[in-house]
Amino acid sequence: MTKTGHVEMVHGGGGRAMADLIDGLFLRYLKNPCLEQAHDAAVLRPQSGRPVLTTDGHVVSPLFFPGGDIGALSVHGTLNDLAMAGAMPVALTVSFILEEGFSLADLERIVRSMADAARAAGVPVVAGDTKVVERGKGDGVYISTTGLGIAPEGVDIGPHRVQPGQAILLSGTIGDHGCAILSKRENLGFETEICSDSAALHRLVAAMIAISPSIALLRDPTRGGLAATLNEVAHAAGVGMALEEAAIPVHQDVAAACELLGLDPLHIANEGKLVAICDAGDADALLKAMRDDPLGRQAMRIGSVVEDDAALVEMTTRFGGRRIVDWLAGEQLPRIC
Amino acid sequence: MTKTGHVEMVHGGGGRAMADLIDGLFLRYLKNPCLEQAHDAAVLRPQSGRPVLTTDGHVVSPLFFPGGDIGALSVHGTLNDLAMAGAMPVALTVSFILEEGFSLADLERIVRSMADAARAAGVPVVAGDTKVVERGKGDGVYISTTGLGIAPEGVDIGPHRVQPGQAILLSGTIGDHGCAILSKRENLGFETEICSDSAALHRLVAAMIAISPSIALLRDPTRGGLAATLNEVAHAAGVGMALEEAAIPVHQDVAAACELLGLDPLHIANEGKLVAICDAGDADALLKAMRDDPLGRQAMRIGSVVEDDAALVEMTTRFGGRRIVDWLAGEQLPRIC
Numbered sequence: 001m002t003k004t005g006h007v008e009m010v011h012g013g014g015g016r017a018m019a020d021l022i023d024g025l026f027l028r029y030l031k032n033p034c035l036e037q038a039h040d041a042a043v044l045r046p047q048s049g050r051p052v053l054t055t056d057g058h059v060v061s062p063l064f065f066p067g068g069d070i071g072a073l074s075v076h077g078t079l080n081d082l083a084m085a086g087a088m089p090v091a092l093t094v095s096f097i098l099e100e101g102f103s104l105a106d107l108e109r110i111v112r113s114m115a116d117a118a119r120a121a122g123v124p125v126v127a128g129d130t131k132v133v134e135r136g137k138g139d140g141v142y143i144s145t146t147g148l149g150i151a152p153e154g155v156d157i158g159p160h161r162v163q164p165g166q167a168i169l170l171s172g173t174i175g176d177h178g179c180a181i182l183s184k185r186e187n188l189g190f191e192t193e194i195c196s197d198s199a200a201l202h203r204l205v206a207a208m209i210a211i212s213p214s215i216a217l218l219r220d221p222t223r224g225g226l227a228a229t230l231n232e233v234a235h236a237a238g239v240g241m242a243l244e245e246a247a248i249p250v251h252q253d254v255a256a257a258c259e260l261l262g263l264d265p266l267h268i269a270n271e272g273k274l275v276a277i278c279d280a281g282d283a284d285a286l287l288k289a290m291r292d293d294p295l296g297r298q299a300m301r302i303g304s305v306v307e308d309d310a311a312l313v314e315m316t317t318r319f320g321g322r323r324i325v326d327w328l329a330g331e332q333l334p335r336i337c
Numbered sequence: 338m339t340k341t342g343h344v345e346m347v348h349g350g351g352g353r354a355m356a357d358l359i360d361g362l363f364l365r366y367l368k369n370p371c372l373e374q375a376h377d378a379a380v381l382r383p384q385s386g387r388p389v390l391t392t393d394g395h396v397v398s399p400l401f402f403p404g405g406d407i408g409a410l411s412v413h414g415t416l417n418d419l420a421m422a423g424a425m426p427v428a429l430t431v432s433f434i435l436e437e438g439f440s441l442a443d444l445e446r447i448v449r450s451m452a453d454a455a456r457a458a459g460v461p462v463v464a465g466d467t468k469v470v471e472r473g474k475g476d477g478v479y480i481s482t483t484g485l486g487i488a489p490e491g492v493d494i495g496p497h498r499v500q501p502g503q504a505i506l507l508s509g510t511i512g513d514h515g516c517a518i519l520s521k522r523e524n525l526g527f528e529t530e531i532c533s534d535s536a537a538l539h540r541l542v543a544a545m546i547a548i549s550p551s552i553a554l555l556r557d558p559t560r561g562g563l564a565a566t567l568n569e570v571a572h573a574a575g576v577g578m579a580l581e582e583a584a585i586p587v588h589q590d591v592a593a594a595c596e597l598l599g600l601d602p603l604h605i606a607n608e609g610k611l612v613a614i615c616d617a618g619d620a621d622a623l624l625k626a627m628r629d630d631p632l633g634r635q636a637m638r639i640g641s642v643v644e645d646d647a648a649l650v651e652m653t654t655r656f657g658g659r660r661i662v663d664w665l666a667g668e669q670l671p672r673i674c
């Protein structure tokens with residue numbers, strides 16, 4: 001597309017070079033009838049049900065990491081935000097902000113990975129936009145992805161439905177994504193086989209809703225990790241949470257990396273895990289449905305919702321003590337997603 | 338929100354500082370029942386009609402310019418992309434990528450301007466996301482905005498409907514936005530009173546569709562200007578275009594600035610103008626409806642669609658000559674929107 005093999009300012013100018021980039025790269029991989037309307041906006045088929053919208057900016061560094069890259073991540077993250085509202089995905093849009101000088105081969109790898117993730121999830125990318133910024137005003141590529149989904153009637157998921165006595169379920173190990181990213185940051189210099197758990201959870205969620213349509217809450221513990229997610233929900237719902245450390249699955253390499261770096265797996269980002277809160281009587285059936293899905297094999301009941309006006313998240317440790325699981329006031333891991 | 342008055346990495350960490358930024362700034366100005374669901378995804382009311390999706394990244398430099406700023410621009414640009422598909426807007430989402438060190442006062446000014454533009458248009462911002470990148474990896478703030486609209490049944494707008502013999506209409510002067518941006522670029526050093534035409538065109542479009550539901554094409558000539566827009570359409574539709582230079586309105590200050598800088602107003606970006614292509618018999622009624630709207634007062638018929646296998650856009654100049662209006666192979670004005 002250019003002689004240099006790199007993104008140039010001209011790719012963002014609205015002229016022929018941009019048209020060539022769109023045809024030769026984005027349309028080539030992301031091709032579908034909507035995107036081929038070749039218009040700024042995509043017109044979809046009428047949908048019945050409640051529309052659900054979500055958006056997410058992706059600035060992950062490094063762009064490529066064990067188990068994924070920014071392209072797949074930007075698809076999975078957005079599909080998961082829809083799924084956490086109980087919605088099935090209908091369409092995605094993507095906005096690229098490219099830095100002058102970025103390798104077109106790397107861009108192609110990212111777009112291909114995005115296309116593979118979207119195809120695997122069965123969701124088309126129907127509209128996109130590309131801007132180019134000068135060298136030193138970006139970091140290779142940033143991607144903002146937006147998802148449109150449809151929530152079935154009768155499903156009502158949110159902190160307003162969280163009540164004392166309910167069970168807290170977790171779909172698998174925590175900290176994998178954050179540790180995979182950290183292992184690639186040059187200044188940290190630790191080696192591990194840990195892969196990001198980046199994955200699209202909408203099929204797992206569909207299976208869960210089929211078993212228990214009255215599920216109270218779903219969340220994917222991304223930035224800030226499980227600790228931030230549970231504290232946000234506790235705060236919004238005006239309840240406390242009582243966790244059992246021994247029930248929370250952590251991969252042994254993640255545990256080792258965290259010990260080395262002085263980090264707590266509860267604070268580390270995930271990209272393919274979910275927390276569910278449900279009536280205690282539904283917990284076993286839900287756990288079974290989760291474990292039947294490849295993305296929920298290690299699902300566990302990790303605790304209960306309790307009455308607490310202070311909205312604290314507390315944990316019984318492996319050694320029988322109790323500690324407060326706080327969310328971080330400061331920043332632990334920037335550019336993680 | 339912080340002692341320093343600047344964006345810090347901690348604002349993107351997923352912890353308390355980010356929650357404070359969201360509550361204290363974004364929710365404060367953009368407040369609405371959907372956004373207050375305080376979830377990653379917003380659940381909307383069921384909509385009848387065809388959903389329309391569009392997304393746009395905004396990297397305009399400078400962030401503040403005569404007649405607007407990146408906040409209002411990011412709302413107008415997205416609403417206009419929906420309007421160009423004949424869709425009425427339902428909801429917006431916004432993704433902010435903030436650079437460490439960016440002034441929180443400037444961010445507040447931008448969010449307030451965005452909120453004002455959304456309120457004036459009658460469209461809520463229902464979901465958002467904020468990421469922070471290190472100093473030198475951004476340029477203050479980038480905003481990706483996505484719009485969901487609904488296209489009424491029966492309206493079918495696109496290059497496939499463009500035919501020889503149809504009339505080409507333009508809603509007003511061209512080049513105002515690009516010249517307003519240029520006047521603020523420090524290295525150019527020209528002064529002018531030109532203001533950006535940044536505006537939301539969905540009400541103008543609704544009035545036009547009410548008069549002529551069979552309108553064939555609508556486009557807003559942004560990046561690459563009127564020249565790029567008409568060339569794209571000619572190319573997609575396999576037709577030629579014959580323009581009359583004398584009929585194309587250009588503000589005298591824009592004409593003067595273009596002469597000074599050696600630019601062609603046909604290549605300069607607009608943010609509050611539209612091109613319409615319609616059956617010749619509908620042109621007068623449409624022009625009247627456009628001129629009745631504050632954003633279409635200076636609407637003109639600027640030419641006709643003609644048969645041309647080469648898909649050229651040609652123009653009869655003020656002096657009676659003819660020239661080809663090409664789109665630019667290279668870049669003229671980067672970071673314009």
